[in-house]
Amino acid sequence: MAGRVTIQDVAAAAGVSPSSVSNLLNNRVDKMVPATRQRIERAIAELGYRPNRAARQLRSGRTQTLGLVVPSVGNPFWGAFAREVEVAALKLGGNVLLCNSERDPGRERRYVEELWEDGIRGIILCTSLPSLDHVADVIEDGLRLVTFDRPAQANDPRSVVSISIDNQVGGHLATTHLIDLGHERIAFVSGSLRSVNRSARYRGYCDAIEAAGLSVSEMPVWTGSETGEFGDVEAAGFGRAAAASLFSGEQEPPTGVVAVNDMTALGFCRGLRDAGLTVGTDVSVIGFDDIILADLYDPPLSTVRQPIAEMAQLAVVEASASPGNAAEPGRSVLLRPQLIARRSTAAPVGAVTSSPA
Amino acid sequence: MAGRVTIQDVAAAAGVSPSSVSNLLNNRVDKMVPATRQRIERAIAELGYRPNRAARQLRSGRTQTLGLVVPSVGNPFWGAFAREVEVAALKLGGNVLLCNSERDPGRERRYVEELWEDGIRGIILCTSLPSLDHVADVIEDGLRLVTFDRPAQANDPRSVVSISIDNQVGGHLATTHLIDLGHERIAFVSGSLRSVNRSARYRGYCDAIEAAGLSVSEMPVWTGSETGEFGDVEAAGFGRAAAASLFSGEQEPPTGVVAVNDMTALGFCRGLRDAGLTVGTDVSVIGFDDIILADLYDPPLSTVRQPIAEMAQLAVVEASASPGNAAEPGRSVLLRPQLIARRSTAAPVGAVTSSPA
DNA sequence: TGGATCTGGTGCAACGATGCACTAGACGAT
DNA sequence: ATCGTCTAGTGCATCGTTGCACCAGATCCA
Secondary structure, three states: OOOOOOHHHHHHHHOOOHHHHHHHHOOOOOOOOHHHHHHHHHHHHHHOOOOOHHHHHHHHOOOOEEEEEEOOOOOHHHHHHHHHHHHHHHHOOOEEEEEEOOOOHHHHHHHHHHHHHOOOOEEEEEOOOOOOHHHHHHHHHOOEEEEEOOOOOOOOOOOOEEEEEOHHHHHHHHHHHHHHHOOOOEEEEOOOOOOHHHHHHHHHHHHHHHHOOOOHHHOOEEOOOOOOOOOOOOHHHHHHHHHHHHOOOOOOOOOEEEEOOHHHHHHHHHHHHHOOOOEOOOEEEEOOEOOHHHHHOOOOOEEEEOOHHHHHHHHHHHHHOOHHHOOOOOOEEEEOOEEEOOOOOOOOOOOOOOOOO | OOOOOOHHHHHHHHOOOHHHHHHHHOOOOOOOOHHHHHHHHHHHHHHOOOOOHHHHHHHHOOOOEEEEEEOOOOOHHHHHHHHHHHHHHHHOOOEEEEEEOOOOHHHHHHHHHHHHHOOOOEEEEEOOOOOOHHHHHHHHHOOEEEEEOOOOOOOOOOOOEEEEEOHHHHHHHHHHHHHHHOOOOEEEEOOOOOOHHHHHHHHHHHHHHHHOOOOHHHOOEEOOOOOOOOOOOOHHHHHHHHHHHHOOOOOOOOOEEEEOOHHHHHHHHHHHHHOOOOEOOOEEEEOOEOOHHHHHOOOOOEEEEOOHHHHHHHHHHHHHOOHHHOOOOOOEEEEOOEEEOOOOOOOOOOOOOOOOO
16 A cells, blocks of 8 residues: 555664654755665665655645646646646646636635645746736735736736746737738737736737837727626637628728737637638738647648747746745746747738739 | 634634534534534634645545646647536535646556555546556555546456546547538548547447448548557647548548547648648548637537536546445446537538539 | 763654544433 | 433544754864
8 A cells, every 4th residue: 555654664664763764855964974864765765655745744834736827728828838837847846736717816816825725835827917916915925926928017026926928029029020021001909908918919019010110000909898808718709700890891901910819810810711811811810829729720820939838947946946045036037939930921912022923 | 824723723712622623624513512513613704714734634634636637738628628627626625736647658657656645535537548557556545536538448447437428429420420421431530549539439430431331441541550659749740641641642532531539630631731622622521529729720620529517527526526435336427429510521522412413 | 081062863742633432411211 | 319321522642744952972172
């Protein structure tokens, strides 16, 4: 039967006290003669001893388990991220408790509090809310909170670590890509912009538009209703609705579209097809995230890739940081996104860059 | 500061012993006068008491945390399932520890053992391996193992509960759909068939083919290399390779294709496009699972849907079953899959059912 | 040689909840 | 009054680990 060997058994086998075994286990080896250490290590190996987590946590108040709060692992982007987080945690000997917030601030708060009360001291919170007020109490109590996909805000609690790509650069990258291809009427499509990263992407879009000598005010920007749903599952629906709206004939339609993420972009593509248009030929579409389906789509979707594995690794390290370096300041890490050009973007019909007469 | 109130505090506040509080907490209320019970409940509410999980687990050996072992949450199907599992666990007051096996039997075993040794007594294992030998020890020790997406096998340990759709029916459904549309040359595309559910889907395919008076031996069946990779990420690559192979001109190509899952189907569609063919017009393709992208794809992918939410709910209930009803036998639950016809399937060109004259 | 200092380790009381074995007191039967 | 029985609730040892406070023995210095 597994899980039966205790620290006492190891101590007896090695001819030392349980305290010494504990000392070894907790790296208090400075005062221990090498021979003793080896005896204990031998005993541990021979008995196949594994410390009891519950006892450890009860006594020390610490745990190797991380909390991961994502909007929904049902969304391919978050699923991919969750996987990388688990991989990274495994490397550090930790586990991951999975929570789906459905982007509901109330659920976010409840999860964070519950995890905290269960003794979990490190949480990776994937939220795009501008404020962290709803979890401020717990942070003050000592929670190591790492936010992902949400750049730091001025009034965030000091200890918070933020990991994100530079969304403004990403938005710029996507938009410039379309401009370089020759597009001059470029739409921006998103659900509500009340999220930090979305508005940053939008800012990057605006910058690029202006830098090209175009005027944002003349561009078709579709941001759903400001008060509407925020879900990830709904993102595709948004995109579809946006396409229907922008190509309804009420205004001059765009030749290029920057979507706030791949799900929205995919939905937009579907909407284009509904309207009898062809993606990549009639209209260029670029997304954001590079989810697995982007490359599978027909046509393969151009997008801005987030370095998910690297970010997950960073997040796990920060969330696992030993409380020893308690003075460690909060900070913000912005990684650089990467443009992935595929077939959903091309020169606009009749553009200068297309085949010569 | 949260998590500070102990059972002693509650006992003191209610004027009873800690034992009585514990009795209430553990539903040993048969011997307790209602007034006492109410006093305790009041105290709990007023102090905001929450039992310490670690202490509980240490003492009782029980925990509310479930282990979930999926091939990879990066795969949209597993991501969607994981989400539903978490939702169901939440309803029962439980948590979910996430593990990605990458379909590696060694990792599966290590995860299961580790979870067991950490005191977790219920695990939902998403595996397609024909044998459960690699985790038999732990099951014997008392683990409540629920397998998902893997129908029970004759020599499975008795206590194992299996939850799955009826894959054979699913394969039959998909194939019959194509036959009904008029197809007579129907391929089956899969990675290795060394998995229980895939071979069941294949059996359903065979049944349907034979039932239609056609001959399986004349059908193009593509199953990758029997010894090849098994991954979910690779599934799309398989599909693409299969399309390249089946339309290389070496043999008469199929007009309809049954893919073993949606990722493979999507990859196949991409392969068709590589070959200059149009999905739904030149070739009909049907997948399996109904992942979120199936409906977004161009054209929307016909598929066989698994009732994920219902299955997740069932799995969680079984994995959380109190050890009280220890005599409860293992069993197998097969849910019925549902055909979702979309635009990737249509009558074959020149078929009787197409436009007359 | 006595006392200070250092080294390598041990003793033990927690951490917070559990649940078996027990009992104080009420009640009934004789 | 004595004894049994029942009810409602309590005492206490225990789960496995931790880490502070302590200590025996060796070494050093005057």
